[in-house]
Amino acid sequence: MSDAESKSLNFLEEIVEGDLQSGKHGGRVLTRFPPEPNGYLHIGHAKSICLNFGLGLKYGGGTNLRFDDTNPTKEEQEYVDSIEADVHWLGFEWKARYFASDYFQKLYDFAEYLITQGKAYVCDLTDEQTREYRGNFHTPGKPSPFRDRSVAENLDLFHRMKAGEFADGTRVLRAKIDVNAGNMNLRDPLMYRIRHAHHHRTGDAWCIYPMYDFAHPVSDAIEGITHSICTLEFEDHKPLYDWFLEQDVEAKFFQKPLPRQYEFARLNVTTTMMSKRRLLLLVEEGHVTGWDDPRMPTLSGLRRRGVTPEAVRAFAERVGVARRDATVDMGLLDLSIREDLEARCDRRMAVIRPLKVTVTNLAEGEIHWIELPNHPDAGRGTRKVPFGRELYVDREDFMEVPAKKWFRLAPGAEVRLRGACYLRCEKVVKDASGEVVELRCTWDPATLGGEAPDGRKVKGTLHWVSATHAVRAEVRLYDRLFTVDDPMDVPEGGDWRGTLNPASLDVVQAALEPSLGEAKAGERFQFERTGYFAVDADSKPGALVFNRTVGLKDSWAKVEAKA
C-alpha cells in the first residue's frame, strides 16, 4: 500500500476524527453492529462489520454487537449463534453483546412517556386502512380518526394492548408526526404492533413488539452509541431516528449528545447476491447444500471453502467505503484470497483429472524418492515424493495436436516433471472410442532432479503423481454460483434462478501425492499449478475431500482465449 493510499480516510473516518477533535462525545467512539437474527451473515455484512469494528478499534473505542430482535416471528437462536461465531471468526471482539429485546421495558416506558406528551396514540385502523390513510408519493395522507384520542384513553388502550386484551392486528401505537410529510416515514409511523408470538429470548412476556424505527434509535441511545452506521436505504429514516430521540425533552431517558446515524453504500459483488431472503430460497430449494455451501457468499460458506478471515478483511479494505452504489468484481475477492493463501499455504502435487503415464525406460519397481520444498520461500521444510514407472499427469496438460505456444505434453514433446526429470512423450495410447487413455514416455536419467546437464531447456514444467503411491480423494471444484454479473437482472417474466450456474460444482476423483494422506479437515494447500484447496469438514482418513478455494491465475487460459 502506498503512502497516498494509507493516508486517505473514508468519509466516516473523517466524521469520527472531526468529532474527536471537537470533543463532541468527550473523545468517545462507540459503534455497533446490529444484525437481525433471521439469517446467516454474508460478505456484505463483512464489509459492515469491518467498518464498524474497524472504527471502534482505530479510534480507541469499541463496538457493541446488538441483535435487532424486535420481530418474534422471524428470529431464531440458530441465527444468533451463527452470527456470533462469524463475527469472532472474522477476528473481532465486541465490547458488549446486547439484544434489542433487553430494552423492551425501557422502550415501553419511553413509549408511555410519548403518549403522555401527546406524541403517540393508539390507532384502531386495520393494516389495509392504515395504508389507505397514509396515501402515497402523489397523494397526501389523511389523519387517522383515532389521532386525537385523549392521553388518558391512549394510555389505557396501550396498557391493555400490553396486557393482551386485543387480538393481533387490531391496534397499533403510532407516533404523531405529520400525515402530509413528503417523507413517507414521517406519516405517523407505527411504533408497536400486537403479536401474540413466542420470542426467542423473552418468551411469552410480551405480546406487543416495537418496530425497528422506534427500537433502533432508542437502543443506540441507551447504549451510548456515538456513531450509528447503516446502509443507504435507511437514509430517509434518519429524520425519524432523530425525532424519537428529540422527544425526550426533559432528558429523562437518554444522555446527550445523542447518537447520530450515518449511511454508506452496501456491498454488491458480481455473480452472487446478498438478499437473505433469496439466499434462504437457494438453501430451501436445494440449489446449494446449505448456508455453508462453499458457493454461498455467506461467511460460513467462504470459511468452508477455505477462505481465511484475513482475506475477507483485506477484501473489505480494498473495496472501500463510500456513498455511491457499487458492484465490486468477484475477481477482487479471488485476488484477496490468493494473496493471503500464497504466503501461508504449503505446496503439494495433486492430479485433478488423472491421465496415466508409463515411463517405459524405467524399470518396474524402480522408485526415486525426491525431496521437494514445501514453499518457494526457503525455510518452510521439505517432503519426499516418490517417482516411478507409473505416473499420472493432468489430462489438461496433454494436447494431441498442440496449439501455438503450447509448452506442455504433446506427441514427441519434452517437458519437465516438477522436481523429477525431463520426460518425452513417445506414444499415445487410445481406447476403442478414440479417447487418450495412456501416454508412453521416456525419461532422461541424466536430468534427475529436473535440470539437464547438457543445458537444454524445456519450457513446460508439469505436476505429477506416482500412480502406485497415489492417494485418492474427492475434489470439489467450485465455480461462480451465477453465470451473470447481476443475477437479478433478468428479462421480463424471467426468473433469477435461470441464471444459476449449472457448472458451479464439479466433483472429481483426484490422485494426490502420498504426503497428503494425512491431511486434516480445515488444512489448506496449494496444489501446484492448479489452485488453493482446503480439506472439507466431510473429509475422513481414507476418504479425503478437498474444496477448491480459488484457482491460480491462469495466463495460459488467456493466451488460449485470444487464439
Added chain:
RNA sequence: UGGGGAGUAGCCAAGUGGUAAGGCAGCAGGUUUUGAUCCUGCGUAUCGAGGGUUCGAAUCCUUCCUCCCCAACCA
C-alpha cells in the same frame, strides 16, 4: 407529477477553488524447476451534460440528464 441519495478510466476509489492519488482489471517486458509468485513499464478519465462565477472549477452557482432508495402492523 412527492421525499431522499448518487454520478471521477472496464470495476472500486481519492480529491473539499490552483490545474486528476491509489488498488483491481488490461497491455508490454523481466525473473522463475508452479504459463503461479515476484519485479519493471504503460492511462490525455470530454471528472454525467450545458450555462455561469473566477486569473484559475471535478471542486462554487444554475439548468438539465441518468441511476438508486422510500408507499411492510420487515429490518
